[in-house]
Amino acid sequence: MSGRKVAIVGAGMTQFMRRALETPKELAWLAAKSALEAAEMSLNQIDCVVLGSAPDAFDGLHMKGENLSDGCGAWQKPYLRCYVGGGTGVYAVAQAWFHVASGLFDTALVVCEEKMSGCLPHPQAAFLTIFDHVTEQPLKPNLLWIFALEQTRYMQTYGIGLEEIARVSVKNKRNALDHPAAQLGAKLTVKDVLASEVMAWPVHRLMVSPTSDGAAALVLAGEEIARRITDRPVWVQGVGWSLDTAYWTNRNLAYPEYLEKAAWMAYHMAGIREPAKEINIAEPYDPFAYKELHHLEGLQLAPKGQAPKLLADGVFDLGGDLPVTPSGGLLGVGNPIAAAGLMKICELYWQLRGEAGARQVPGKPERGVAQAWGDLMQVGTVVVVGTKEPS
Amino acid sequence: MSNRIAIIGIGFTALKPSTPQQSFKELMFEAAQKAYLDAGVHSGEIDSFVTCAEDLNEGLSIFDEYTPDQLGAVQKPMHTLTQDGLHGIADAFMQIRAGIAERVVVEAHSKASNVKTPGGVLDYALDPFYNRPLAFNAHALAGLEMNAFLHETGTSIDGCTGVVVKNRSNALRNPVAAYPLALDSTYVESSPYVAYPLREAEIAKRADGCVVIVLAHEKKAPTTRSKRVWVRGIGFANDSATLESREWIRAEYARLAAASAYRQASIQQPREIDLFEVDDSYAYKELQHLVALGLYTDGAEAGRSLEAGETGLRGKMPVNVSGGALGMGLPLEASGLYRVVELVLQLRGEAGPRQLSDVRLGLAQSWRGVPTTSGAVVVLETE
Numbered sequence: 001m002s003g004r005k006v007a008i009v010g011a012g013m014t015q016f017m018r019r020a021l022e023t024p025k026e027l028a029w030l031a032a033k034s035a036l037e038a039a040e041m042s043l044n045q046i047d048c049v050v051l052g053s054a055p056d057a058f059d060g061l062h063m064k065g066e067n068l069s070d071g072c073g074a075w076q077k078p079y080l081r082c083y084v085g086g087g088t089g090v091y092a093v094a095q096a097w098f099h100v101a102s103g104l105f106d107t108a109l110v111v112c113e114e115k116m117s118g119c120l121p122h123p124q125a126a127f128l129t130i131f132d133h134v135t136e137q138p139l140k141p142n143l144l145w146i147f148a149l150e151q152t153r154y155m156q157t158y159g160i161g162l163e164e165i166a167r168v169s170v171k172n173k174r175n176a177l178d179h180p181a182a183q184l185g186a187k188l189t190v191k192d193v194l195a196s197e198v199m200a201w202p203v204h205r206l207m208v209s210p211t212s213d214g215a216a217a218l219v220l221a222g223e224e225i226a227r228r229i230t231d232r233p234v235w236v237q238g239v240g241w242s243l244d245t246a247y248w249t250n251r252n253l254a255y256p257e258y259l260e261k262a263a264w265m266a267y268h269m270a271g272i273r274e275p276a277k278e279i280n281i282a283e284p285y286d287p288f289a290y291k292e293l294h295h296l297e298g299l300q301l302a303p304k305g306q307a308p309k310l311l312a313d314g315v316f317d318l319g320g321d322l323p324v325t326p327s328g329g330l331l332g333v334g335n336p337i338a339a340a341g342l343m344k345i346c347e348l349y350w351q352l353r354g355e356a357g358a359r360q361v362p363g364k365p366e367r368g369v370a371q372a373w374g375d376l377m378q379v380g381t382v383v384v385v386g387t388k389e390p391s
Numbered sequence: 392m393s394n395r396i397a398i399i400g401i402g403f404t405a406l407k408p409s410t411p412q413q414s415f416k417e418l419m420f421e422a423a424q425k426a427y428l429d430a431g432v433h434s435g436e437i438d439s440f441v442t443c444a445e446d447l448n449e450g451l452s453i454f455d456e457y458t459p460d461q462l463g464a465v466q467k468p469m470h471t472l473t474q475d476g477l478h479g480i481a482d483a484f485m486q487i488r489a490g491i492a493e494r495v496v497v498e499a500h501s502k503a504s505n506v507k508t509p510g511g512v513l514d515y516a517l518d519p520f521y522n523r524p525l526a527f528n529a530h531a532l533a534g535l536e537m538n539a540f541l542h543e544t545g546t547s548i549d550g551c552t553g554v555v556v557k558n559r560s561n562a563l564r565n566p567v568a569a570y571p572l573a574l575d576s577t578y579v580e581s582s583p584y585v586a587y588p589l590r591e592a593e594i595a596k597r598a599d600g601c602v603v604i605v606l607a608h609e610k611k612a613p614t615t616r617s618k619r620v621w622v623r624g625i626g627f628a629n630d631s632a633t634l635e636s637r638e639w640i641r642a643e644y645a646r647l648a649a650a651s652a653y654r655q656a657s658i659q660q661p662r663e664i665d666l667f668e669v670d671d672s673y674a675y676k677e678l679q680h681l682v683a684l685g686l687y688t689d690g691a692e693a694g695r696s697l698e699a700g701e702t703g704l705r706g707k708m709p710v711n712v713s714g715g716a717l718g719m720g721l722p723l724e725a726s727g728l729y730r731v732v733e734l735v736l737q738l739r740g741e742a743g744p745r746q747l748s749d750v751r752l753g754l755a756q757s758w759r760g761v762p763t764t765s766g767a768v769v770v771l772e773t774e
Binding site for chain 1: 440445460465485516518520632633636648
């Protein structure tokens with residue numbers, strides 16, 4: 001890494017819920033304030049703000065970033081709103097990383113917010129507008145349908161059974177029971193998941209993350225300042241992102257190549273050669289149960305088509321060799337799009353500092369990877385963080 | 392080691408009131424091909440891509456989905472900013488400084504002619520709880536601010552009229568401008584009020600177009616070109632998104648952004664700069680922005696200097712020789728990048744009939760329009 005070393009020094013989030021009474025600005029500020037308080041900093045010590053929020057259509061707002069900016073603390077401050085659809089929450093940390101690593105800013109506040117409940121009757125309707133006007137919108141597709149296509153392709157290619165995928169929901173919703181901000185923690189069995197309503201075959205209701213309102217925030221600082229703020233900074237060791245073609249129908253849906261590229265970009269930067277051995281915790285993006293497995297393979301943490309077997313063997317449990325989604329993920333904590341991605345990095349921050357309470361991963365983990373995904377099954381964003389200072 | 396960053400390639404399409412013959416993807420492809428040719432690079436040699444777009448202007452949610460193919464960016468690091476092209480330049484600058492990329496492309500475009508109800512879209516930019524229920528068009532905010540600006544600073548209305556005359560006349564010499572016009576002040580004075588004291592002729596009209604810029608670290612900047620253009624300083628800032636608590640009259644966002652760019656470029660005083668390309672999406676904004684950039688102490692002085700010809704094509708401090716947004720057209724998020732294009736052409740000595748002599752240092756500034764207080768500044772220099 002040639003830039004300046006950058007660390008996370010504070011994290012905060014709001015409760016994730018189906019329908020928050022707060023306005024989007026208020027949610028953003030609640031998360032920003034709790035991250036600042038965790039770092040024992042005030043807003044005037046923040047040099048710049050990076051904000052993330054997914055489609056403007058949810059809020060019915062044009063230039064949504066401008067409206068949200070002061071709620072995120074970007075009052076008379078430089079701020080950028082970065083945007084890669086569902087991948088935004090993790091990407092925002094990469095964005096903030098190069099703000100500070102460039103030497104232009106010493107501290108950055110990252111705030112991701114989403115309020116989906118304002119979109120009536122259901123935010124799924126807003127997703128119709130993400131599809132190509134000419135070739136796709138006339139078919140009236142929605143996210144459940146296209147992800148059902150991808151899940152089918154994944155199952156078909158590697159001979160994966162539905163009950164193997166249902167185990168992801170069981171694990172993540174159970175982990176979420178120990179997360180104080182979670183929306184949908186639950187104690188379930190594989191049978192319960194498979195007995196839930198079929199939304200678009202093979203996707204069952206309990207394999208889908210909820211729609212949520214919520215916000216999350218982090219404070220990043222350059223090395224000199226980070227050490228003054230805390231004696232346990234969590235270092236940003238690697239960042240990576242990659243965007244694939246818009247023509248998703250022409251792509252290999254069984255394996256996320258774009259994610260492989262993004263992951264290796266981050267791993268090279270972090271000096272990681274054997275990801276499965278060198279990473280202690282993974283927080284892959286799990287808006288649908290199969291996505292966690294799909295992403296673990298793209299992240300090089302499981303061989304192609306083998307993630308379901310490792311899950312069944314308990315490797316990804318809280319006490320397993322590679323705990324995956326100890327937070328409870330999008331399936332359990334909730335899915336306020338951009339905020340859900342950032343929540344995953346908040347989780348790594350708490351886990352690596354040993355502050356994750358009842359869901360603490362045992363054995364003093366030193367390094368974690370968080371990942372998000374979005375657009376038309378198209379973008380991979382990856383951040384590697386750890387307790388060891390980058391060399 | 393030196394850490395300079397250069398603009399090694401520019402590509403742009405001519406601005407037009409509408410472009411039915413090209414889709415936004417085709418506009419992007421044209422600008423990208425020209426930029427890569429100008430830079431002497433292949434898309435495969437570019438490390439990272441930044442695009443600038445707003446969903447509601449595009450009529451598509453999560454618009455970044457549709458950006459990679461026509462730029463040659465498939466399976467490459469790429470992201471979108473929902474901000475002006477100058478914010479994109481700042482983003483690329485930081486990526487190169489941080490050492491994560493050596494060549495970065497910035498793209499922004501406008502397909503404004505596809506927006507059937509631009510006023511309706513703009514209404515959706517107003518705060519949904521406190522402002523939108525009042526049902527005023529967002530242009531009224533510019534009228535309110537203009538009135539306050541004229542009143543508080545003693546700026547004469549003739550100064551605003553003069554901006555329109557200067558910029559649209561300048562556009563006559565710019566082959567890519569969409570709205571060049573040979574005019575005098577009576578044209579402006581006979582134009583109807585949109586929101587008193589703002590007249591229709593003082594509002595920049597939208598245009599379609601696309602710009603692609605290639606930036607590179609010094610070690611990847613080809614030495615074959617006689618005049619290389621360096622990014623000497625960048626700045627971007629927000630004031631207050633909330634109408635009720637903002638600093639009206641002064642363009643605080645532009646002052647903050649300029650302060651940062653001047654610091655990086657070691658500019659002690661703005662008169663060191665040879666030419667300015669500033670936001671003039673409403674005529675009074677050019678005067679207000681020049682004050683925020685530190686060129687004049689107040690709007691009255693800015694207006695008098697304009698009337699004396701100081702900011703004209705042959706003046707000491709040329710402003711918007713390109714024609715500005717009033718003359719070129721307002722290409723939404725690409726506005727800032729068309730200003731960068733003008734600076735690069737002028738600094739390279741390739742600006743044709745409007746070429747200024749002895750220009751070394753130029754400044755571009757952008758503002759995101761009503762109801763925002765968000766903008767950016769870029770300072771470019773040639774050797």
